Amino acid sequence: EVKLAELCRKQNNIKSELQFKISRYRMLNDMExxxxxxxxxxxxxxxxxxxxxxxxxxxxxxxxxxxxVEPKYETALEMALGSSLQNIVTSSEEDAKxxxxxxxxxxMGRATFLPVSSVKGRKIDAGILNRIxxxxxxxxxxxxxxxxGPEYENIIISLLGRTAVVETLDAGIKIAxx
Numbered sequence: 001e002v003k004l005a006e007l008c009r010k011q012n013n014i015k016s017e018l019q020f021k022i023s024r025y026r027m028l029n030d031m032e033x034x035x036x037x038x039x040x041x042x043x044x045x046x047x048x049x050x051x052x053x054x055x056x057x058x059x060x061x062x063x064x065x066x067x068x069v070e071p072k073y074e075t076a077l078e079m080a081l082g083s084s085l086q087n088i089v090t091s092s093e094e095d096a097k098x099x100x101x102x103x104x105x106x107x108m109g110r111a112t113f114l115p116v117s118s119v120k121g122r123k124i125d126a127g128i129l130n131r132i133x134x135x136x137x138x139x140x141x142x143x144x145x146x147x148x149g150p151e152y153e154n155i156i157i158s159l160l161g162r163t164a165v166v167e168t169l170d171a172g173i174k175i176a177x178x
Contacts, residue, residue, distance in 0.1 A: 077145065092116070132178060136171060137174070
């Protein structure tokens, strides 16, 4: 009876934990589907694209939707990208212009656009990279720690190609001095 009571208690704890995780998953999923955390203008563009209310195509999504990052680098890359995570990636400058007109027409505010066709990036100088890559605390270049579709390479390099990710602030200071 003691063993049965213990197992029942464990089972109830597991059921309770499972319910909590299911509830949390649903809440986070709903937040993602409702584009919680995005600026009003970004949300308006993304929602109108999803509902076919938007005139035209060429909107790829917000940068945050187009990249994947290992959990251990999430904070560093969030800090490096900042508000750029909400920039809207478009196929061309014309698509960006259409989106700007849409926002003006709907009086939805402003947004920043990154046209795939025109954004060019620069990586850190190879000589500098060779000098710092073996330094203690160096994790890698931010652009190499992000997964993305090949069509977004210039955008990622433009935003992160010259940003080093390090383990600690002290390591960053030491590497920066070097």
